[in-house]
Amino acid sequence: MRQAIPVFILILLTAYGPLSMIDSLEIKETKFAGEEVPGVHDVPDWRIGDKWVYETLFDVAGLIQSANVSASISTLSGDTTMEVVDIRFETIQGTQTLVYEVDIDGEFSSGNSGATLEGISGRLDIDYEGTDILLVRDLSVWDSEFFLGVNFAPYNIGFLSQNLADITFTTVYEPPREKYDFPLRKGDQWTSNYESGTNVTGSSDYFDPTSFDTPFVNDNTTYQVTADGSPTEDGSSIAYTGCSDSYKVNNWNNTGSAGGFEWYCPAVRTFAWYRIVNPAGFQIDWKLKTYAPVDSSGNNPTSSPGIRNLIIDVTPQYIATLPDSDTPVEGHMTVNGGNEVGKNLQLRYEIDGLIMSLTTDSDGKVNPTFDVGSSRDHSDSSDDWTSNGVIIWDPVNKVVGASTIVMDLNVVAVDLVAKPDSMIVTRTRGNDSVILSLASGYNALPGDMMQFSVPAQNRGVLTSPATEMEITTPDGSTVRGVLPALSPYSEARVDVNWTVPVNTPIGIKTLSFMVDPDETVIEDTNRSNNGASLDVFIGRMPVANMIILDDVYTFENVSIDASGSYDVDGGSVGCFFEIQDGVRTEFIDAPNCRASWAWADDGEWEVKVIVVDNELDEVEMVMDATILNRDPYVNLSTVTPAVNAGESITFNATDSGDIDTVSPIGQHVTITWPDSACDEGLFGPYCTFNPEEEGVHQIEVVVTDDDNASVSDILTYEVLNVAPTIGEMLFTVDGIPYIPAEDGTWTINEDVIASLQISGDDTLSDKESLLITWYPDDLDQNWTVTTSGPDSTINAAWSDSGLHTIRAFVTDNDGIVSEEVMGYVRVNNIEPVLDSLPAQQALFEDEILNLSAFATDVADADELRYCWDLIVSIDSDENGIATDDCDIEGADLVYAWTTPGLRTVTANVWDDDNATDSFTIDVTIVNRPPAASIFVPEDGFVITEGDSITFSGSDSSDSPTDRTSLQFIWDDPNTVGATQDGFGENYTIKFNTPGKFFVNLTVIDDDGKESIATVVVEVEEKPSEGLFGMTSTTAAVSILGVIMVVLLALLLLRGRESDSEIIETKSMPDYAWDYPSAQTQEPIPAAPAEMASSGPPIPAAGLPVGWTMEQWSYYGEQYLASLPPEPSYAQPAAAPAYAQPEPVQTQTYAEPAPSLLNQTMVQEPAPTQASQALADLLDDLDI
Helix, strand or coil: CCCHHHHHHHHHHHHHCCCCCCCCECCEEEEECCEEEEEEEECCCCCCCCEEEEEEEEECHHHHHHHCCCEEECEEEEEEEEEEEEEEEEEECCEEEEEEEEEEEEEEECCCCCEEECCEEEEEEEEEEEEEEEECCCCCEEEEEEEEEEEEEECCCHHHCEEEEEEEEEEEEEEEECCCCCCECCCCEEEEEEEEEEEEEEECCCCCHHHHCEEEEEEEEEEEEEEEECCEECCEECCCCCCCCEEEEEEECCCCCEEEEEEEEHHHCEEEEEEEEECCCEEEEEEEEEEECCCEECCECCCECCEECEEEEEEECCCCECCCCEEEEEEEEEECCEECCCCEEEEEEHHHCEEEEEECCCCCEECCEEECCCCCCCEEECCCCEEEEEEEEECCCCEEEEEEEEECCCCECECEEECHHHCEEEEEECCEEEEECCCCCCEECCCCEEEEEEEEEECECCCECCEEEEEECCCCCEEEEEECCECCCCEEEEEEEEECCCCCCCEEEEEEEEECCCCCCCCECCHHHCEEEEEEEECCCEECCCEEECCEECCCEEEEECCCCEECCCCCEEEEEEEECCCCEEEEEECCCEEEEECCCCEEEEEEEEEEECCCCEEEEEEEEEEECCCCECCCECCCCEEECCCCEEEECCCCECCCCCCCCCCCCEEECCCCCCCCCCECCEEEECCCCCEEEEEEEEEECCCCCEEEEEEEEEEECCCCEECCCEEEECCEEECCCCCCEEEEECCCCEEEEEEEECCHHHHCCCEEEEECCCCCCCCCEEEECCEEEEEECCCCCEEEEEEEEEECCCCCECCCEEEEEEEECCCCEECCCCCCEEEECCCCEEEECCEECCCCHHHCEEEEECCCCCCCCCCCCCCCCCCEECCEEEECCCCCEEEEEEEEEECCCCCEEEEEEEEEEECCCCECCCCCCCCCEEEECCCEEEEECCCCECCHHHHCCCEEEEECCCCCCCCCCEECCEEEEECCCCEEEEEEEEEECCCCCEEEEEEEEEEECCCCCCCCCCCHHHHHHHHHHHHHHHHHHHHHHCCCCCCCCCEEEECCCCCCCCCCCCCCCCCCCCCCCCCCCCCCCCCCCCCCCCCCHHHHHHHHHHHHHHCCCCCCCCCCCCCCCCCCCCCCCCCCCCCCCCCCCCCEEEECCCCCHHHHHHHHHHHHHCC
8 A cells, every 4th residue: 555655645646736726717708899709708807705626536557557556446436615705905926916716626536345445445535625816807817726635435435544644735836827818719820938846745554755845936828729519528528508609728748748738618607618638648538517796686596607696897909919008998796797886896997006096987887098108918819919807896895897908009990810729630650640830840650630729810890892812732732612701809810731641751741721712801901911821841750779787685776777768750759757656656757767766665666758749749668667576573571471361461563574665663563463462453562462372472573564564473472360240230121221229229010021131251262151140039938040151141121119239240160259238229119000991881771781891911911800980979999999899790881770860980900909990981871762653464354344353562662661651542443523532552443334444542751751652543334235125226316415515514614634644743752861851753845836726725734635625715714724733742741860779680681672752653633423424425536
């Protein structure tokens, strides 16, 4: 691991030190004098609180492979958050300068088992916290400070995590590194010149952080905008979806080596994708996930920035201006589109130290004019003389607006310019494509494919007409392309490809091009710059040769000689050596291709030479240097060679080491203790433990260096015998530990099973043979349990309440007894708990109540006593509690009451400690109404006049008690006006008159409840042999005449109903129990609308069956008069008060027959003789 750790630190240094993460920012479109120029973007403005979140990926597989260390990590991943936290002033190179303060935080991890170091799998975590300072006027970087915390968790176990490094880096650029030459356009190329230095502080057990300090040196970086569109690379894209109009900017260091790219997204005011590619063999990507701008409407964090509510728009009046000229600038401040009037603003032109105080007018604008001077920025550009930032801002609210003053030495209307410096040249060699620049030089090898994106610029202030460009490739071919009309200071391109022939000799090949070759643009004020060319050197690859004089021991110098390398195309070559030494990858710049190195650790160390010619074509050669190892040394000691069993003993191996290790102090060697369980762990110079086994023993220590060479030492020590010990007694119930109360007792309920646990301890030789003896109850000395082994668990339960003492002790195989351990348990009685009884039961008289009482009492379930108190008014045991008498004993109650009323039933239960519980319910006893019934034969009652019938009411029913006292009242239809014509269960009636008769039976119980049953008797006329000696025909005619006369007479005189209408009735049981109820009648349909008639009102039930309105008009009054009066029912007397009965022996009764309460019965009043005759006559006449 010691070799791998510095490699990761090197990765982070290279990624975050000289290459600050804040490398790209949003480039807003620039407006000139109200005209929007497509594809041109000026310096953006940020606000405090603007925040960007990036998915961050560290691909370090190539670096690990090239470092030749025992480690593997493919990718570290996490999120990086960048937030603007302040807008303030800094003094930079003697000038007060407005800057952004940006905080950058990230946490990155390999994931569980994502890293393997020295054969140990685990998780590598990196914590990053940084602050960058950028100039508001052009976003150049002045200061970058950040902290790195690196930790490795072996086996993914957090508490084993090792801190590898905590380091802080501070890098300063003077002048600030101008990464953008605003305004930005596709094809622009510029070089930023600066000095930089890095100061490193912190701590690490693997290296000296200050060794990464770098002094201030001159440096430069070249940039070029090479593409536009959506950020995509190698088929991959970003999560943020609102960056389809982005710009790719490539960069090269001062040696011409490519450093990566950035995809700038103007919509999010920063980069959408930033990639660092390092020659050391790693790649880092930051890919935008979300953007959250402050003070913006309509923002979607994953797709749209929305619109700023408060804006200060800064617009120079001229697209370009001459040095030392007066230039008007307009500032426009709006809030949600409305002008901000009377607002105090400040203009800052810091390159010349100019500050102006301004106030917005009625249009929300300020219009200052100032001398732009002749100061130049530090970025040599291909499209202007200089570009200087100007700021208009609100100092109170820290709201910024910025733009760029572009200066040129010649400002004309139209000037078409051929721009070789802005040409984008892509070279493809095999499967690799690179973009060449002025920094890298334009060179190729036979077989390379060259793509030229040839630019033409209108360096004037007016739009140029459309024209053409003519390009002549290095092989003499001519290509023409169309150039559209060009806006001021904008450009257009024509692309052409050329493949270098394999037989192309070494030398210069030229591509030339001419803008407006036919001179059709007459407005072009300067044709001397319409033509240009680009030279491409065609060379050959250099050849590498290297000799290493190795096979030496550590700390001896090894000579590395690559001076035999050369360049086939005749140029000179330089060499870079990459040497792995176990601490870091050492990079050596060797212009003479010679170096020497002494390794502090043995092994096969990779030495790589990279031979680079003048055209930056390079070739690599790798060899291994063999370095021989030196064995470590070891010394083992202890200050206590004899100890009692169980006592601590410490062994010391600190006097051990390895002189040729590169590990940090204290980790020169790995010290292990075979077959020993050290308190300090598996590794370390000390081993402390408590020996248990008696006798003489040996301990061995093994010291291993970083080359796996090992030496060992052995020391003898003695362990003396000791008496056994006993631990604390534990008391649990159902696995739940019980903690003693303040008086030292446990509390438990009777018969609850508790688990008693205790452990004995002794020397290792005695421990397994220990005997543990228990006396669970001091009140029962015959109760004892003995277990074998160091751990003892028994179950115990106590059936008697009270305080019980528990004893336990340990005996070893030598008969030595430990001290006794005492425990105290207080056993509580558990009161029985009755289950609920069904509440508010309602029963009829003599109906049996079945109840069962059940109480829960785990300890005393077999000894519970149940009793039922049925008479609440009598306290038979005279204990002052009216509901705990034992009227009936037992868990089951079967009982019935013969009289109605409210009864209170209480179930009581007692355990053997006389603890009790009870449950009371109220039971309502109600009278069951009688049900009258007259026996009817199967064919009904049909007799001949003069016959008699004995009617039987024996089928009438009631509760058993009330049935014996029922009253039977018979209504004889032969007795007009009387309703109580006979009594008793049987009654005989003689019928002397033919017709249909109704016989009524009324039964009444002892509570005055009654029921009525009715039967119909049909009495037939006796057969006749003649009337007064008339013939049958004559007699029939005479009888018919008599009947008609009688009929008319009866109708006129009596007006009785021709045929008694049947009335349906029901007996009325008292469902309100002790309260009488009114008789309920079946509902009667509503009467129809009254018809025009001279007769009486039509009844609610309508006309009698078979009647016409004409009959009703003549005979209606007589019919109504013949109807019986509405029955009236006397209210039954109130139920008498009943004294609580004495308990009686329980009797079992059969359940009475189904109630007849709801049976429908037919009742009609007894007909008079006249009405009966009229009915018979109407039947015969079929009316």
